Amino acid sequence: xxxxxxxxxVVTADNISVARRRxxxxxxxxxxxxxxxxxxxxxxxxxxxRDFGFETWRPTLYAYAFWSACLCAGQVITRGEQGKRVLFVxxxxxxxxxxxxxxxxxxxxxxxxxxxxxxxxxxxxNGLDNIRQMWADPxxxxxxxxxxWYVLAILPEYAVAFxxxxxxxxxxxxxxxxxxxxxxxxxxxxxAVSWMVGKSMMEVxxxxxxxxxxxxxxxxxxxxxxxxxxxxxxxLMDAWTFIPxxxxxxxxxxxxxxxxxxxxxxxxxxxxxxxFWEVTFPLMxxxxxxxxxxxxxxxxxxxxIIINVTSGGPGGATDSVTSFIFREYRDRSNVGYGTLLxxxxxxxxxxxxxxxMKLADRWMRPRx
Amino acid sequence: MKVEIYNHMIRNGLSRRxxxxxxxSVGALATLGGVATGLSAGRALAQDNLRAEILKVPGxxxxxxxxxxxxxxxxxxxxxxxxxxxxxxxxxxxxxxxGLNNQNLHNFLFRGFLKPWEAYTGAKINWxxxxxxxxxxxxxxxxxxxxxxxxxxxMGAPFEGDVLGKGLASEMPDWVxxxxxMDDYVGYLKAPVGTWDGKTYRISIDGDCHTFCYxxxxxxxxxxxxxxxxxxxxxxxxxxxxxxxxxxxxxxLAGKTDPLTGLEAHGFLDPLKGWGGFGFYFLEDRAxxxxxxxxxxxxxxxxxxxxxxxxxxxxxQAIQDVxxxxxxxxxxxxxxxxxDPGTTAFSQFLAGSGxxxxxxxxxxxxxxxxxxxxxxxxxxxxxxPGSEKVWNAASGAWDETPNEAPNMAYIGWGVxxxxxxxxxxxxxxxxxxxxxxxxxxxxxxxxxxxxxGFQPYxxxxxxxxxxxxxxxxxxxxxxxxxxxxxxxxxxxxxxxPRIPGxxxxxxxxxxxxxxxxxxxxxxxxxxxDAIAAAWEKITDQIGRDSQIxxxxxxxxx
Numbered sequence: 060x061x062x063x064x065x066x067x068x069v070v071t072a073d074n075i076s077v078a079r080r081r082x083x084x085x086x087x088x089x090x091x092x093x094x095x096x097x098x099x100x101x102x103x104x105x106x107x108x109r110d111f112g113f114e115t116w117r118p119t120l121y122a123y124a125f126w127s128a129c130l131c132a133g134q135v136i137t138r139g140e141q142g143k144r145v146l147f148v149x150x151x152x153x154x155x156x157x158x159x160x161x162x163x164x165x166x167x168x169x170x171x172x173x174x175x176x177x178x179x180x181x182x183x184x185n186g187l188d189n190i191r192q193m194w195a196d197p198x199x200x201x202x203x204x205x206x207x208w209y210v211l212a213i214l215p216e217y218a219v220a221f222x223x224x225x226x227x228x229x230x231x232x233x234x235x236x237x238x239x240x241x242x243x244x245x246x247x248x249x250x251a252v253s254w255m256v257g258k259s260m261m262e263v264x265x266x267x268x269x270x271x272x273x274x275x276x277x278x279x280x281x282x283x284x285x286x287x288x289x290x291x292x293x294x295l296m297d298a299w300t301f302i303p304x305x306x307x308x309x310x311x312x313x314x315x316x317x318x319x320x321x322x323x324x325x326x327x328x329x330x331x332x333x334x335f336w337e338v339t340f341p342l343m344x345x346x347x348x349x350x351x352x353x354x355x356x357x358x359x360x361x362x363x364i365i366i367n368v369t370s371g372g373p374g375g376a377t378d379s380v381t382s383f384i385f386r387e388y389r390d391r392s393n394v395g396y397g398t399l400l401x402x403x404x405x406x407x408x409x410x411x412x413x414x415x416m417k418l419a420d421r422w423m424r425p426r427x
Numbered sequence: 428m429k430v431e432i433y434n435h436m437i438r439n440g441l442s443r444r445x446x447x448x449x450x451x452s453v454g455a456l457a458t459l460g461g462v463a464t465g466l467s468a469g470r471a472l473a474q475d476n477l478r479a480e481i482l483k484v485p486g487x488x489x490x491x492x493x494x495x496x497x498x499x500x501x502x503x504x505x506x507x508x509x510x511x512x513x514x515x516x517x518x519x520x521x522x523x524x525x526g527l528n529n530q531n532l533h534n535f536l537f538r539g540f541l542k543p544w545e546a547y548t549g550a551k552i553n554w555x556x557x558x559x560x561x562x563x564x565x566x567x568x569x570x571x572x573x574x575x576x577x578x579x580x581x582m583g584a585p586f587e588g589d590v591l592g593k594g595l596a597s598e599m600p601d602w603v604x605x606x607x608x609m610d611d612y613v614g615y616l617k618a619p620v621g622t623w624d625g626k627t628y629r630i631s632i633d634g635d636c637h638t639f640c641y642x643x644x645x646x647x648x649x650x651x652x653x654x655x656x657x658x659x660x661x662x663x664x665x666x667x668x669x670x671x672x673x674x675x676x677x678x679x680l681a682g683k684t685d686p687l688t689g690l691e692a693h694g695f696l697d698p699l700k701g702w703g704g705f706g707f708y709f710l711e712d713r714a715x716x717x718x719x720x721x722x723x724x725x726x727x728x729x730x731x732x733x734x735x736x737x738x739x740x741x742x743x744q745a746i747q748d749v750x751x752x753x754x755x756x757x758x759x760x761x762x763x764x765x766x767d768p769g770t771t772a773f774s775q776f777l778a779g780s781g782x783x784x785x786x787x788x789x790x791x792x793x794x795x796x797x798x799x800x801x802x803x804x805x806x807x808x809x810x811x812p813g814s815e816k817v818w819n820a821a822s823g824a825w826d827e828t829p830n831e832a833p834n835m836a837y838i839g840w841g842v843x844x845x846x847x848x849x850x851x852x853x854x855x856x857x858x859x860x861x862x863x864x865x866x867x868x869x870x871x872x873x874x875x876x877x878x879x880g881f882q883p884y885x886x887x888x889x890x891x892x893x894x895x896x897x898x899x900x901x902x903x904x905x906x907x908x909x910x911x912x913x914x915x916x917x918x919x920x921x922x923x924p925r926i927p928g929x930x931x932x933x934x935x936x937x938x939x940x941x942x943x944x945x946x947x948x949x950x951x952x953x954x955x956d957a958i959a960a961a962w963e964k965i966t967d968q969i970g971r972d973s974q975i976x977x978x979x980x981x982x983x984x
Contacts, residue, residue: 176567177928178969263761283765370701373764374945390934392567
């Protein structure tokens with residue numbers, strides 16, 4: 060056994076011969092060469108330059124799987140124990156590469172193509188045309204504008220959720236019952252919410268909410284008649300579903316706050332408001348920011364309620380980016396443009412979330 | 428027949444006496460058959476006998492038919508197959524059939540019908556069952572990625588552009604045309620529908636069109652009649668014959684009280700919200716009489732240039748009419764801007780809101796069959812209203828002649844054989860034989876008389892005596908089928924373009940109409956122009972030249 064090197068972490072130090080190392084290298088590079096050859100053949104086949112009898116891209120997939128196996132084996136052959144350690148991560152990394160990175164690259168390829176499934180010409184690379192189309196597409200910008208409103212609605216949702224969490228954290232009767240009852244909307248599928256609430260309870264003639272509105276003096280209740288009311292109704296339905304989610308996170312945070320802090324504040328003579336604002340709220344900031352960030356992510360995906368209840372109407376007032384992409388992609392088979400819209404949205408989301416998290420990080424630093 | 432109609436008949440329409448009466452008539456027919464002599468008369472009677480016999484499976488009023496009944500009917504209707512296929516002729520052939528699983532019918536029904544066919548011919552069928560919502564995407568992806576993995580497909584005519592236009596389907600052999608008796612098809616299902624470049628591809632199994640439903644009690648109401656006359660109207664207070672009358676009556680009814688429900692009365696119910704492309708059919712309903720000239724088969728696009736006609740004065744008139752009603756307080760129920768066709772039909776008209784509606788054939792009868800309907804006894808049917816004038820695209824001017832053009836919305840389901848069987852003689856014959864079995868004349872009668880999800884599509888299905896003999900209430904059946912038959916056989920029926928991506932055009936039109944109806948465009952013309960501009964983009968993306976060629980091919984030009 061060797062006396063050099065990292066003796067603390069190495070169990071067995073391999074004496075790897077040059078020949079073994081070379082064999083390992085040959086395995087890795089040989090299989091990589093085979094993969095490159097198969098992929099090249101496939102490209103030539105696809106472009107129609109040569110015919111290798113490849114009907115699908117499966118040969119390349121098999122070559123990739125073969126190379127992956129050889130790469131893993133090669134690590135052990137060339138590096139011994141160090142290679143075995145790599146095996147804990149390498150297969151997962153290769154899997155992620157194949158399931159996330161490659162599709163993303165293909166997705167980008169599609170996003171810069173004109174690909175209408177009904178077109179006899181199939182997919183055609185069209186450069187930046189889709190971006191130009193997006194730039195001039197009033198439907199997309201309208202949907203993005205709506206998303207700003209939808210996301211802003213999270214602030215009042217947060218306030219309500221905080222209030223409910225405080226209530227449930229207090230010593231009230233039937234606390235456990237209310238905790239479960241308040242969670243119920245979250246357990247419902249948004250599609251069920253759309254039909255039960257949006258289509259049935261808000262039905263203008265017979266729906267119980269319409270009847271209630273009439274009883275309260277609204278002669279001709281209309282929940283989706285004007286753009287503003289329709290948008291507000293969608294926001295309310297979405298809020299009703301997801302406020303419990305924020306509430307339960309905040310409640311968990313509240314329960315983690317040591318009671319002594321509140322008691323100390325009370326002993327110091329702080330009013331209820333001051334003990335909330337100066338003690339509870341700052342302590343809850345990390346949980347609150349997390350809850351809001353997750354809620355923003357949920358909100359950016361808002362589509363199901365809109366698709367089912369308003370189809371984006373009236374006149375696009377309730378359209379979300381996802382519901383618009385759904386129509387563009389599913390109803391109009393416009394795969395290229397739909398993919399580009401989704402990609403741009405992804406970039407916008409990544410940037411916005413990064414900025415938001417940076418800001419959140421700054422806000423959450425203790426204010427001493 | 429649609430399931431709900433059948434259930435209604437069973438619940439309300441049939442007494443034991445009625446059924447016995449029906450059985451007795453069938454028996455009498457059979458007796459007559461025994462007396463008659465002569466080969467042709469004997470064969471005709473045997474045919475009648477078969478039709479009467481299959482209608483007894485399981486028997487009207489004997490509960491919903493199931494797999495054993497479907498197999499039995501399939502077995503009884505094997506005659507035409509046996510004339511062209513020898514027993515065991517397709518041994519070793521495996522075919523794949525792609526279709527829908529709506530309401531546990533469609534493919535489930537076909538499985539039962541084809542089981543005896545499989546047993547007789549020796550072929551085996553594998554099934555791909557799809558939900559309606561997945562159908563379009565699955566089909567489009569199969570086509571786009573070149574992975575057509577089925578030999579026979581159940582498909583709606585609007586997709587013919589995508590499939591037939593790309594040469595993916597197999598041309599129908601002549602023996603199939605004879606076997607299924609294509610001359611029996613209702614008018615609009617005859618060529619050019621089902622054909623492409625003069626070649627026939629489609630075996631019809633269903634018919635579809637929009638008809639007009641109205642509330643009879645509105646027109647029997649003396650107060651309305653008096654108020655109508657008092658308002659200075661010179662025409663009679665009667666079901667409208669033209670869209671201009673529909674407009675006038677809808678405006679008149681705003682603010683009145685519904686005689687049946689005591690709530691607000693309304694006139695024509697336009698769906699103002701999209702419905703995945705299907706909502707555009709309802710604007711077409713208003714437009715076809717103005718836009719479909721009897722001398723011109725095209726009405727949505729110019730076949731030489733694919734220039735949209737959706738912004739011509741005919742369509743602008745239709746859009747303007749809707750906008751006028753939006754601007755008339757009380758003309759529509761509240762929230763109409765958020766009403767899709769499902770809402771107008773099932774939540775409004777059947778629930779007693781509104782006096783007039785355009786829909787597929789089944790909603791009128793659902794008026795009598797649905798548990799939630801309150802208008803069952805007061806609903807009447809007709810073909811879609813006509814117009815006083817029609818736009819002549821050739822001259823670019825209105826022809827001041829009355830016109831009618833029922834809208835054959837969606838055209839109906841058919842069975843198609845894919846071109847991938849063409850290379851193998853045995854598979855080719857087997858696939859066409861299976862498809863022909865499903866599209867047979869006698870099996871069609873059974874499908875229209877029992878729950879199948881399909882509407883009648885043959886003239887022979889409108890022989891009311893057969894229905895009566897089987898035990899159905901004749902008045903109901905005539906009511907239910909009459910307006911359909913008149914629309915199907917109308918000489919100026921408006922048939923939608925069977926070009927690739929037709930639902931893309933409809934879908935984007937819905938989006939633009941929604942903006943127009945919400946007041947985001949200056950008016951009807953600007954809305955129509957926005958639709959036309961969007962349609963031009965789709966045409967350019969799919970390929971203008973190929974669209975022109977395919978449109979002409981679909982029109983038989």
